[in-house]
Structure formats: C-alpha cells, structure tokens
Amino acid sequence: MEDYNRILDDILHTVNSVDTPGNVASYIPELAKIDPFKFGVSLQFVNGETYNAGDYDERFSIQSISKVFTLSMAIQCIGDKVWDRVDVEPSGDPFNSLVQLEHEEGIPRNPFINSGAIVICDILLSELENPKDDYLQFMHDLQGSDKIQYNEEVFKSEKSMGYRNVAMANFIKSFKNIHNKPEDVLDFYFYTCSLDMSCVELAWCFQLFAQHGKCAPDGTLFLEPNQIKRINALMLTCGFYDESGEFAFRVGLPGKSGVGGGIAAVLPGEFSIAVWSPKLNEKGNSAKGMHALELFTTHTEKSIF
Ligand code: DON
Numbered sequence: 001m002e003d004y005n006r007i008l009d010d011i012l013h014t015v016n017s018v019d020t021p022g023n024v025a026s027y028i029p030e031l032a033k034i035d036p037f038k039f040g041v042s043l044q045f046v047n048g049e050t051y052n053a054g055d056y057d058e059r060f061s062i063q064s065i066s067k068v069f070t071l072s073m074a075i076q077c078i079g080d081k082v083w084d085r086v087d088v089e090p091s092g093d094p095f096n097s098l099v100q101l102e103h104e105e106g107i108p109r110n111p112f113i114n115s116g117a118i119v120i121c122d123i124l125l126s127e128l129e130n131p132k133d134d135y136l137q138f139m140h141d142l143q144g145s146d147k148i149q150y151n152e153e154v155f156k157s158e159k160s161m162g163y164r165n166v167a168m169a170n171f172i173k174s175f176k177n178i179h180n181k182p183e184d185v186l187d188f189y190f191y192t193c194s195l196d197m198s199c200v201e202l203a204w205c206f207q208l209f210a211q212h213g214k215c216a217p218d219g220t221l222f223l224e225p226n227q228i229k230r231i232n233a234l235m236l237t238c239g240f241y242d243e244s245g246e247f248a249f250r251v252g253l254p255g256k257s258g259v260g261g262g263i264a265a266v267l268p269g270e271f272s273i274a275v276w277s278p279k280l281n282e283k284g285n286s287a288k289g290m291h292a293l294e295l296f297t298t299h300t301e302k303s304i305f
Contacts, residue, residue, distance in 0.1 A: 002300060004043060004049075004051040005051050005053075007051075007296070007299060007300065008041055008043060008051055008052070008053035008296075009053055011041065011053070011292050011295045011296060011299075012039060012041070012053045012054050012292075014291075014295060015039060015277070015288045015291050015292050015295070016037075016039060016288075018288075018291070020277075020279060020287045020288050020291065021279075021281075021287065022279035022280050022281050022282075022287040023036075023279060023280060024036045024261070024278045024279060024280070025063075025259040025260070025261075025278075025280055025284070027161065028061075028063075028154065028157050028158045028161065028259070029157050029161060030061075030151075030153050030154045030156075030157035030158075031061060031063075031154065031157075031259065031260060031278075034060065034260075034261070034278045035278070036278050036279045038054075038055045038058065038060070038261075038276065038277060038278055039054045039055060039275075039276065039277045039288055039292075040052075040053070040054040040055035040056040040057070040058060040198070040199040040275065040276045040277075041053050041054060041056060041199055041273065041274070041275045041276075041292060042056045042198075042199035042200045042202070042203040042204075042273070042274050043203065043271060043272075043273045043296075044200075044203045044204060044207060044210075044271060044272050044273070045270065045271045046207065046210055046211055046269065046270060046271065050200075050203075052199070052200060055199075055276065056198065056199040056200055056276075057198050057199075057200060058198055058276075059196035059197055059198045059201075060196065060197070060198070060260045060261060060262055060276050060278070061151060061154050061193070061194065061195075061196060061258070061259075061260035061262075062193070062195050062196070062197050062202065062258050062260060062262055063193045063258030063259045063260040063262070064095065064112070064114075064117070064193065064256065064257060064258040064259065065202065065256050065257070065258040065260075065262055065263075065264055066117075066192040066193050066195060066258070067111060067112045067116070067117040067120070067192075067256065068112070068209070068231065068235065068239075068256045068264075069135070069138065069139065069142075069192070069205070070111075070117060070120050070121060070124060070135070070192050071111045071112075071117075071120055071231060071234075072138075072208070072222070072223060072231065073124055073134070073135065073138055074111075074120045074123045074124055074127075075223060075227050075231070076222070076223065077123065077124065077127040077128070078123060078127060082111075082120070082123065085107070085119050085120075085122075085123060085177060086107065086108050086109075086110060086111045086116045086119050086120065087104075087107055087108065087109050087110060088110055088230075088233075088234060088237075088238075089109050089110060089237075089238075090109065090110065090237050090238050090244055090245075091109040091110060091113050091238070091241065091242065092242050093109075093113075093241070093242055094241060094242055094283070094284070095112075095113050095114055095241040095284055096113075096114045096164050096165070096168070097113070097115075098115070098164075098167065098168055098171060101115055101168070101171055101172060101175070102171075105175050105177075106171070106172045106174070106175020106176070106177040106178075107175075107177060108172070109238075110234060110237075110238040111234065111238075112234060112235070112238045112239055112241075112256065113238070113241060114164075114165055114168060115168050115172060117189060117192075118165065118168060118169050118172065118178070118185060118186070118189050119172060119177055119178065121185050121188045121189040121192065122177075122178045122179055122180055122185045124188070125180045125184060125185055125188055126179055126180060131188050132188065132191050135188075135191070135192055136148070136149075136150070139195065139205065141215060141217070141220075141222075142204075142205040142208060142215055142216070142217075142222070143201055143204055143205055143217070144204075144216070144217025144218070147201070148195055148196070148197055148201060149195070149196065150191055150194045150195050150196070151194050151195070151196045152194075154193075154194040154196075155190050155191055155194035158190045158193065158194065159186070159187070159190050162186065162190060165186055165189065165190075166182070166186060169182035169185055169186050169189075170182050193258075197262075198276075199262075199274040199275065199276050200274075202262060202264045202274035203264065203272045203273055203274040204216055204272075205264075206264045206265075206266055206272035206273075206274065207272050208222055208223070208228070209228055209231060209232055209235070209254070209266045209268065209272065210266040210267065210268055210269065210270065210271060210272045211269075212225040212228050212229075212268065212269070213225050213227065213228045228268075232254040232266065232268055233254070234254075235254035235255055235256050235265075235266075236248055236253075236254040236255075236304070239254065239255050239256040239257065240255070240256075240257050240283070240285050241257075241283060241284065241285075242283055243281075243283040243285055247285070247290065250290065250293075250294040251265065251290065251293045251294050251297050251303065252297050252303030252304055252305045253265040253266060253267055253273075253293065253297060253303055253304060254266055254268075254304070255293070257284070257285040257286060257289070259280060259284055260276075260278065261276055261277050261278035261279065261280065261286040261289065262274065262275070262276045262286065262289070263275050263276075263285070263286050263289040263290065263293065265293060267302055267303065267304060268304070270302065271302070273293065273296065275288075275289040275292050275293060276289065277289045277292070
C-alpha cells in the first residue's frame with residue numbers, strides 16, 4: 001500500500017530544492033504579481049481518497065485549464081457538431097499562434113489552443129442565453145458548491161492587454177468561423193479564463209474526466225463515456241500546446257495547463273491530480289508542475305502507459 005502523503009511531501013521537497021528556471025506570466029499584468037515560489041498539489045482517487053501538500057488550498061488563476069470546461073459545455077450543447085468548427089490535431093505551435101489559421105480557413109487545429117477556445121466560446125455564446133452565468137453554474141455543479149468565482153482584476157487586466165486574442169478573433173471572423181461579434185466572444189473568453197480555483201477544487205472538478213463523465217458531487221452523468229474518451233485524448237495530444245509530446249513522454253497522463261501555473265491531469269478510472277507552481281517554462285507550462293507530475297508517475301508507475 002503506497003503512502004501517498006509521504007510521496008507528495010517528498011515531491012514537494014524535491015521540486016523546492018531545485019532552482020527551476022522560468023518566469024511568472026507577465027503578458028497579463030495581474031498575473032505578474034503572484035509569488036513565483038508557491039507550490040501546491042492535490043491527488044484525488046475516484047473512491048474519494050484525497051491527499052494534499054503545500055499550497056493546495058490557495059486559489060490561483062486557472063487560465064487555459066478553462067478550455068477543458070468550455071469544450072465540455074459545448075459538447076453538451078451541440079455534440080459532434082463541435083468538430084465542424086474545430087479540428088482535433090496537435091498544432092505544434094505556441095498556444096497563441098495565428099499562422100495555421102490562414103492556410104486552414106479559420107478552422108483552429110484543436111480546442112485547447114487560444115484560437116480553438118475562442119471558437120468554442122463563440123459556440124457557447126450562440127447556444128446559451130446567459131453564457132457567463134451558465135459557465136459559472138456548470139463549475140458550481142461540478143464542484144458541488146458556489147465557491148468558485150471569477151477574478152475581476154485578472155479579467156480586466158487581460159481584456160485591456162489581449163491584443164493578440166483580439167487579432168485572432170477578428171481573423172477567424174473573416175473566415176466566418178465566428179458567428180457573434182468578436183468583442184462579445186472575447187469578453188466571454190476572458191471571463192472563462194479568469195476563474196480562481198485551488199488545486200483541491202481543480203482536482204475535484206477533474207473527477208469528471210477520471211470518472212468517465214460522472215459529476216463527482218452527486219454522480220450525475222454530465223457527458224457520455226465516449227465523449228470523455230475524446231476529451232481525454234485531446235488533453236493527451238494537445239493539452240500542453242507545442243510541449244504536448246514532452247508532457248506525454250515525461251508524465252504520461254492526459255492533462256491541461258494554464259499560464260497561471262496550474263496543471264490538472266487524470267488517470268481515467270483511478271485519479272485526478274492538480275498541481276500549481278507559477279513559474280512557467282518557455283512553452284508557457286508550469287516548470288515545477290511538470291517536474292512534480294513526472295516524479296509522481298515515475299515513482300508510483302501510475303500513468304496511462
Ligand atoms: O488567452 C490567453 O492568452 C490566456 N487567457 C490563457 C493562455 C493560457 O493559459 C495558455 N497556457 N498555457
């Protein structure tokens with residue numbers, strides 16, 4: 001029987017003893033204020049056993065991890081029609097790249113790069129009467145309380161500086177793959193990215209992907225197992241942008257990162273795990289977070305491979 005408390009404590013000490021290079025995201029000015037030395041982890045098995053270490057209870061900006069939740073909602077709304085609007089291939093380019101859109105007629109490579117998530121937000125804007133409220137309600141249902149909220153400072157900060165996303169939304173609109181006004185789509189997209197969540201809350205919400213579509217608080221089926229299979233496959237192949245291969249190679253779990261320094265991942269049928277450490281490597285993924293997850297799957301031999 002593994003002593004997971006000890007394993008997580010050992011990982012915490014190991015990652016904290018290495019002077020990991022990297023920088024806190026600064027292109028969203030509000031994120032530059034975060035203490036770069038934070039580190040938290042929460043491991044939650046599908047039977048409810050939970051193990052935590054470090055700053056596991058402190059909330060941080062989930063940023064691109066939101067892309068998994070908005071994709072889940074879009075699939076709930078329109079099912080397979082989502083795939084007429086976004087592709088399912090790794091991009092091999094940075095998360096905020098525009099280059100492929102020009103040759104691929106405004107169809108983003110996948111829903112986990114910015115262009116793909118912006119199209120997903122456009123779908124939700126067309127389908128939902130109150131997209132922001134419905135998104136927050138989706139998160140509250142997943143988490144089983146109404147504690148998760150958006151961070152207004154982060155939202156405004158990104159909205160005031162998000163020039164590249166503005167260019168991207170307008171460019172996609174020129175190919176007619178955005179149906180609403182680009183400014184409305186971006187207002188919703190920035191909102192989805194600006195939620196603050198802790199490692200415990202994230203790992204709990206990621207039980208959806210560990211439990212084949214069941215919502216952890218009450219066991220309701222939110223998505224079909226086959227839809228979760230696809231989302232998990234996309235997390236494995238596209239969840240870390242142009243570092244997805246490296247993450248699969250080193251960690252071996254489907255997961256999703258955000259520039260707030262969070263990473264959430266799952267071993268389907270077994271556990272979800274969320275880590276947070278704000279310093280990012282050059283690809284925009286949490287440097288210590290990746291290191292911690294690599295240590296975890298290597299030591300426990302718990303990966304999908
Ligand atoms: O749109 C952006 O640039 C941010 N709101 C989210 C980017 C992000 O988290 C990419 N992560 N690695």
